Amino acid sequence: MTENPPYKQLRRPTTDRVVAGVASGLGRYFNVDPVLVRVVFAVATVLTAGVAALAYPVMWFLMPEEPADAPAWPAPPPTGS
Template identity: 80%
Template structure:
């Protein structure tokens, strides 16, 4: 049966992108998945590695091995939305405006 409802964007997938990578793309993929800046993920990796004496740094090569590479024909991130669909920005960007103050 064919659905005629509103189109839904594809589900999030934890993938290592082929672009925007420093070493293997692990931090960039995790950042995209959780919708945070990949630089923040890289800093968290580094600080956690220092605080645990390097033991937490073992997580990086393990994630490198386990997280699949994004296919070359994958759409740009974030995935494009169907025309006419309304979206709310999840990150403040150049087109976003601050919320209006409450009316009393």
């Protein structure tokens, strides 16, 4: 029987965060640099006259925090057969 790899989960990491880990969690989920997510978020906030900034506390509240015993991200590839 083949073992399926764990599915991606949108979570706020405990180690790689600036404020609450929202941008870092989004970056890990979409496999992009969290700095790029932060820049896009800042530009969107300016272009929408601050309306996009309301999304941050909502995501902070809705995204669960990563458990302390979670594997390092990205998870190492499965080994052997």
